[in-house]
Amino acid sequence: MGTVLEYSALPAAALRDRIHARKAALNAVILGHNYQRVEIQEVSDYLGDSLGLSQEAADTPADVIVFCGVHFMAETAKILSPDKRVLMPDLRAGCPMADFVTATALRRLKAEHPDAAVVAYVNSTAEVKAESDICCTSSNAVRVVESLPREQPIIFVPDRNLARYVEERTGRDNIIAWDGYCYVHDDMVLDELARARAAHPQAIVVVHPEARRELLDAADLVTSTSGMVDLAERHDAVIFGTERGLVDRMKQRFPLKTFVPLSGAAVCGNMKLNTLAKLAWCLDHGQHEVVLPEDVRSGAERALRRMLDLSGGWRAPTAEEEGLELAGVRPRGCGCA
Numbered sequence: 001m002g003t004v005l006e007y008s009a010l011p012a013a014a015l016r017d018r019i020h021a022r023k024a025a026l027n028a029v030i031l032g033h034n035y036q037r038v039e040i041q042e043v044s045d046y047l048g049d050s051l052g053l054s055q056e057a058a059d060t061p062a063d064v065i066v067f068c069g070v071h072f073m074a075e076t077a078k079i080l081s082p083d084k085r086v087l088m089p090d091l092r093a094g095c096p097m098a099d100f101v102t103a104t105a106l107r108r109l110k111a112e113h114p115d116a117a118v119v120a121y122v123n124s125t126a127e128v129k130a131e132s133d134i135c136c137t138s139s140n141a142v143r144v145v146e147s148l149p150r151e152q153p154i155i156f157v158p159d160r161n162l163a164r165y166v167e168e169r170t171g172r173d174n175i176i177a178w179d180g181y182c183y184v185h186d187d188m189v190l191d192e193l194a195r196a197r198a199a200h201p202q203a204i205v206v207v208h209p210e211a212r213r214e215l216l217d218a219a220d221l222v223t224s225t226s227g228m229v230d231l232a233e234r235h236d237a238v239i240f241g242t243e244r245g246l247v248d249r250m251k252q253r254f255p256l257k258t259f260v261p262l263s264g265a266a267v268c269g270n271m272k273l274n275t276l277a278k279l280a281w282c283l284d285h286g287q288h289e290v291v292l293p294e295d296v297r298s299g300a301e302r303a304l305r306r307m308l309d310l311s312g313g314w315r316a317p318t319a320e321e322e323g324l325e326l327a328g329v330r331p332r333g334c335g336c337a
C-alpha cells in the first residue's frame with residue numbers, strides 16, 4: 001500500500017497491529033502529546049507535554065522517534081536528540097502560535113532593543129529558538145524570567161498571554177511581548193466559564209496560562225497541562241480550560257469523575273491532523289523526517305539547554321511544586337506548561 005488514503009480504508013485494529021509490528025521492527029518509540037486524538041494516545045509509548053516528551057526522546061534507547069504532536073515539538077526532539085531519526089505522521093501539523101514569529105522578524109525587534117534578552121516559549125520554531133537567549137515552558141516561565149537581571153528588558157515570544165501572566169507574577173514592567181497567541185486558548189470566553197461553573201458548581205476551574213487574562217482572573221487555578229493531569233488524579237470534579245484532548249484522556253482514565261471542558265470549541269485542529277492511518281503510513285514509509293541545519297539546531301539547543309540547566313533538568317512539576325493548594329480554599333495558581 002502506498003497512500004495514506006489506502007491506509008485509511010483499513011479497520012482500526014489492523015492499523016494498530018501494523019503500528020506495533022513496525023515499531024518493533026524499527027526499534028521506534030511513539031511519543032504522543034496530551035492533545036492528540038484518544039486513538040493516538042492509546043498507541044503511544046509516552047504521553048505528556050512537548051518538553052517532557054522531548055526529554056523522553058533524549059533518554060530513549062530507540063533508534064527512531066515518531067512524534068505525534070505538532071512541528072515545533074518534533075523539532076525540539078531533534079534538537080535534543082540529533083543522532084536519532086525523528087518522524088512526524090503529517091508535516092502539515094504545525095502550531096499557529098509558533099508561526100506568529102519568524103527569525104527575521106525577531107532579529108528586527110532585537111535590533112530595536114539591543115540590550116534586551118530574548119525568552120522564547122518552547123512553542124516556537126527552531127530558527128526562533130536559535131535567535132533567543134533562553135527558552136521557557138509555561139511551567140517554568142516565571143522562574144526563567146526571574147533568572148534574568150531585573151533591570152534588563154526582555155523580549156518574550158511568541159505568546160502575549162503567557163508574557164502578561166509572567167509580567168504579573170514577576171512584577172516586571174520591562175517585558176516586550178510579541179503579539180502572538182494560541183487560538184484554542186485565546187478563544188475561550190468568560191460566558192463559557194460561567195456556564196460550566198453553573199452546571200458543575202462542585203467543580204474547580206483550572207485554566208491554562210495561554211488563555212486571556214480575564215479567564216485567568218476568573219479561574220480557581222492557573223496551571224500547565226502537566227499540572228492539570230496532577231489535579232485530575234486528586235480531584236473528583238474539574239472544569240478544564242484547555243484543549244479537549246487532555247479532557248478526553250482524563251475522562252477515559254477516571255470514568256467515574258466529573259471532568260468537563262470549559263469550552264466545547266477548544267479543539268486544536270492542527271494536533272488532530274495526526275490519525276492512526278497516517279501513523280501506520282509514517283512507520284511503513286519512514287516519513288516525514290524532521291531535518292534541521294546544524295547551525296540552527298545547535299543554536300536552538302543552546303537556548304534549550306540554558307533553560308534545562310536552570311531547572312536542573314526537566315520533569316513535570318507536581319501540583320504542590322507549582323504552589324497549588326488542593327483542598328478547601330480556592331487558590332490562585334502559579335505554574336503552567
Ligand code: SF4
Nearest residue numbers: 095096097182184268
Ligand atoms: S493548542 Fe495552541 S499552542 Fe498547542 S499546538 Fe494548537 S495552536 Fe499551537
